[in-house]
Amino acid sequence: MVSSVSNTSGSNTNAASTSSASASGLGSTYQTFLSLLTAQIKNQDPLSPMDSTQWTNQLVQYSSVEQQLKANEYLKSLVGLGAGNVASSVNMIGKTAVADIDTQSFKDKALTWHYELANTAAHVDVEVRDADGKIVWKGASNSLNKGDNSFTWDGKDSTGTTVKEGNYTLKVTATSANGAAISNAVSVQQRVDATELINGEIVLRMGYSLIPMSYVTGVRETANA
DSSP states (O other), X not given: OHHHHHHHHHHHHHHHHHHHHHHHHHHHHHHHHHHHHHHXXXXXXXXXXXXXXXXXXXXXXXXXXXXXXXXXXXXXXXXXXHHHHHHHHHTTTTSEXXXXXXXXXXSSSOEEEEEEESSOOXXXXXXXXXXXXXXXXXXXXXOOOSEEEEEEEOSBOTXXXXXXXXXXXXXXXXXXXXXXXXXXXXXXXXXXXXXXXETTEEEEEETTEEXXXXXXXXXXXXXXX
């Protein structure tokens, strides 16, 4: 997967060069077209002016050239941005990323989520929901401390049956001794195994999950096992 990212970066460099050359060529054509159109208007016969249909067609051509120039410049910017992000994401491989997301992909290994509590809680209830929002498991967590806590789910539903492969979401509800709600934030903190460019977006492979890089809020060295 890493090699495919490297190849993508090389392709992006070539694409950027091609886009720049194309934009330069279009820019020259655009200026020439504008000069010719201006000269044609200045030198037209007042007694036999340009046909309105012909005038309209030339304006449409003018607009098309201008839009194509802008589109090429925008594409060049996107290509450069994508290449830079790929290079940055490659440096994350092997490190632990903190992603502000509450959903992971389950296959055959237990899933661990982290949740940060604003204050120490008296009760923390957790629910694991499938992609349709159905609760497949619920119970209490013993991690009640203010700050970072973790919860690991073995991939089994409330009857003890292993669930099917797919995406699962954790919901946390924390309360104080008097029943007041305590705010919390769920995250995924896991080692980055690979990085990919999918549909123009940088995606990190963390376990079986593909998590967009835009969700990452922190990176740290992975602790030795």
